[in-house]
Amino acid sequence: MTDTDRIAWAVTGSGHYLKECLALAGQLPKVDLFLSNAAAEVLQVYGHPVKQLKERFRIFRDSAASAPPVGLFYEGVYKLLVVAPATSNSVAKMVCGISDTLITNVYAQAGKCRVPSIVFACDVAPEMETEAPGGMVRVYPRKIDLDNTEHLRDFKYTRVVTDLDELHDALTISEPWRNTCCS
Numbered sequence: 788m789t790d791t792d793r794i795a796w797a798v799t800g801s802g803h804y805l806k807e808c809l810a811l812a813g814q815l816p817k818v819d820l821f822l823s824n825a826a827a828e829v830l831q832v833y834g835h836p837v838k839q840l841k842e843r844f845r846i847f848r849d850s851a852a853s854a855p856p857v858g859l860f861y862e863g864v865y866k867l868l869v870v871a872p873a874t875s876n877s878v879a880k881m882v883c884g885i886s887d888t889l890i891t892n893v894y895a896q897a898g899k900c901r902v903p904s905i906v907f908a909c910d911v912a913p914e915m916e917t918e919a920p921g922g923m924v925r926v927y928p929r930k931i932d933l934d935n936t937e938h939l940r941d942f943k944y945t946r947v948v949t950d951l952d953e954l955h956d957a958l959t960i961s962e963p964w965r966n967t968c969c970s
């Protein structure tokens with residue numbers, strides 16, 4: 788890996804496999820975290836305050852309207868964007884081409900720079916178990932949430948994954964995003 792071989796890992800405000808996603812990010816070399824404002828709050832709730840994460844990762848917060856860190860994609864710093872976990876809110880914006888948060892901006896700019904993205908969407912089945920702050924709960928994603936996840940699959944340079952194993956494989960098996968999502 789060279790200095791331009793970094794991974795941008797975007798975290799949104801989702802508790803769904805949040806701890807597991809962070810653990811996976813922590814196993815990879817040269818990962819920078821990009822946090823939505825909701826992510827910064829939710830991370831605190833799940834016992835991962837941003838201050839603590841700064842000891843392990845370089846962190847970009849959503850602190851400016853124009854999302855200045857997207858410039859790093861234009862400089863070729865990142866070979867891959869991972870959005871994990873991805874809230875229904877961020878997925879909906881990404882599908883509509885809206886870039887009004889740090890996370891939706893990095894997704895849009897990654898696409899414009901032909902940097903592949905892996906998106907771990909939260910809403911993948913009509914009925915799911917997910918981790919709330921107080922423990923596991925059953926949720927029922929709406930049709931619009933499920934449709935948005937499906938629509939994202941059609942985006943170029945994007946690979947949508949729906950569970951942790953798939954995310955793990957996408958990250959570790961001989962860099963498959965180079966072949967599978969850039970056609």
Ligand SMILES: Cc1cc2nc3c(=O)[nH]c(=O)nc-3n(C[C@H](O)[C@H](O)[C@H](O)COP(=O)(O)O)c2cc1C
Binds near residue numbers: 824829878
């Ligand atoms: C504790 C907690 C857990 C949450 N988990 C989820 C989740 O699993 N999926 C989801 O779509 N939204 C979840 N939310 C709601 C999002 O944080 C909220 O929609 C937020 O506006 C998303 O902003 P973002 O997409 O910019 O990160 C959660 C909120 C809280 C407070």
